[in-house]
Amino acid sequence: MPDGAEPMSDGRLIVVSNRLPKGDVPSGGLVFAVHEMLSQTGGLWIGAADPTKTAEDGLTQIGKGVYDRATFALSEDEHRHYYLGYSNSMLWPLFHHRADLLSFDQDDFDGYARVNARVARAIAEVAAPGDTIWIQDYHFLMVAKYLRELGVRNRIGLFLHIPCPNVSDLMALPQGADLPGWLAAHDLVGLQTQRDVSAVSDLLRLDRAIERLPNGGWIRKGHRFAVLSFPIGIDAQGFADTAASAPELPLRMPRDAPLILGVDRLDYSKGLVQRFDGFDTYLARRDAGGPRPTFLQIAPGSREDVAAYQEIRDQLERRAGAINGAHADLDWTPLRYVRRNIDRAILAGLYRRADVALVTPLADGMNLVAKEFVAAQDDEDPGVLILSHFAGAAEQLRAALLVNPFDTSALAEAIDRAIHMPLAERLERHAALRPMVFDQDITWWRDNFLRHLRGHAGFDRAMARFSAP
Template sequence: MDPARTSNGTNRPGRIIVVSNRIPKGDVPAGGLVFAIHEALSGGGGLWIGAADPTEQALDGLTPIGSGIYDRATFAITEEEHHGFYLGYANSVLWPLFHHRPDLLDIQDGDFEAYAAVNRRVARAIAHIAEPDDVIWIQDYHFLMVAQELRYLGVKNPTGLFLHIPFPNPTDVMALPQVAALSSWIAAHDVFGLQTMRDVASADETLRHDPKAEQLPNGCWRRENRTFRLLSFPIGIDAKGFSDTAESAPTPELQLAPKAPLLIGVDRLDYSKGLVHRFEAFGDYLSRRKSGSVRPTFLQIAPVSREDVTAYQDIREELECASGSINGAHSDLDWTPIRYVRRSFERNVIAGLYRRADAALVTPLADGMNLVAKEFVAAQDPEDPGVLILSHFAGAAEQMSAAILVNPFDRHRFADSIERAIEMPLDERRDRHAVLRKTVFEQDIAWWTNSFLTCLRGVPRGYSDPD
């Protein structure tokens, strides 16, 4: 099947062409970027392009891997490119930099060249199949150069990128070896979407340092004859679907003491998630807990990822050390305060755990949005809801100020917030949850998709390309 055509062989004008690094080869996993894209495309169809499993040789073009409500296809990538493009430049340079950790950058010769080569291959594949009425929607930091390469190839289709992670501040961005090119990568898009107004402000400030860029009175930017927009589009979830799943999910068997509070955290194992700080704050709470008071259990689910990257090996060791130390100090014969699980669970299991939990700790040190916060709120019983403890540094904090907002670096105040959540009266829990639920349901995944695509489809035709 030609990915440029539908399953019945007819041309499909006005498709959405989505590009992301990850693409489901089979069932769509619960949560995260992949599930969000699946939900977005399920509403109107289109073509989803993602990376194939690494091979020895990478050829141009796309390989169809599925069709239905929308089509799926992959581009090729070699083992060497996977190490340079994905593990190297994307996740050892861009990821730590954009999460405000320039001290963790691991800059290696050849990694940027691999990143650029993969971005060019993706651009060539899109240029080959894009039809005049298609819109191109690029996802995340893996493909910052694709739009520029498309313009070099003469592709004039409306093209937008949504950055799921934070944008670096103007000081940190100087650590990027290719910082001089960053403005041109951004400017090649018609719409450059970010999670929060804080991220938009950081990106604006970066562009203000570029003598070739100017901000227009209407808020748009212009650089070398291209006009483009930087806008905030906070991503949402399928709130109703997740709520229904949580309501129908069986209650997990956790073997807790009667009336023992359950606190939960669900995060990919990553240094940006603040997991060690979270454990330490919980340990601080335990150390001041009165004898004979409730004995809460904190369940942290943290599937391992990117084990080949040194920084991830380090955070795993730190977290295991912290959990062992805290449990050793506070456990009893019939109580283990921290349950640390290093694997993933099915969507309905997670939804059931959220609904059962008395509080969720969503406390990253830096995060684009963090959909766990929204999933937890959607999963709650409005009559007896749990409490959301949310970091100021999560993008979700801009929309979810009715949560208990915390600074994860302030361990003692964080511990105070844990105590407050455990002891919060029902009326206050209901009031806070009602406000949070309204936002989560109104600004859901459909709202996010429609907001971005309406803006992208509204781009005036005839925008000039760079010289």
């Protein structure tokens, strides 16, 4: 616990997320972050079971240990409507500013509401007085509303891991007028960036029942709540240790050839097509006698039942073939595209070996890849982070090479600059990035959020400091 941290309350921490590990914990992302957090605090982790023909109320325990794990039931029909439909064909594109990709169906929203109500009933059955409920992400925006209707008065927090829509985005959501009320049912809404706090503040003003308080907080029908920024971190020291002791990498390329690395879930928000185009532009401009870098893009598939994801996969496969066809030589393949998960220890070693990391999303709540890359570096010979302005991490990691991912020419210039950057500049940039990753780690994030959620002294001052004006 950081210096000056106040003790946690005696109640249990109940975390709710759509996914939870049913076996081994996957590397990276929300699931690994929650696992790291609960491994330190203990508590109960609730997530969705694999879909079945029917779904009933209640929880099924699937694991006990440092923390307990339990699942709520999900029918195949609900998985189609709640998860594939409303969550990932409506809320995900909306929150990532892609209203052109929205696919609305009333049955999808009905399924989303039905699952949120069932999750609320399950939590209400197991939550004891003093327990703290922490809801993770956009799959459960209505759970707090239903919990309040059930009479639950526990502290309830929501953390959104993704970007927040602006007012004009929200106009495309049929339930847009209800979203401020859903958020107001929590005691604390946590967001990744100050930019997101500003966006949510604008959304809340759409509800005439919501008022801004002098201390920077909010009130709706007598219920006070706060909207604050808590940029999520990683277990920086743990990841650094993993990277330093990583096994030998199975890379077939000259040791002195620059390695450019991208690690992303396959998603249209990650800017992968634009990234490939930027690398293509770099290759077209590079000095024929200069370094011959390899760009390794790791992008495991996800949500492949959603049409937009099938399209981005096909685009990337075509672009990868075209780029290699235009620029490859008998002894050089410029672009390697891997569409499967890589073991976390191998991945940590790749971060440490990489000379350049391309983290260039078009919209992203935080992007922990950027922080993992910084943590994995050799402090005496660090690589260069190229980071999109549109990643939440850009608010903290200002010493990275910041780029506009839509500008392929500028991206190509950043790649060339990173490959040729002298050691002195790399050391200076890394020294500025490192404290933001190691000091504001996963424990810092957890303790900050829970201390504010549980209403310790200084809560009003924190609201005044961190809330948008």
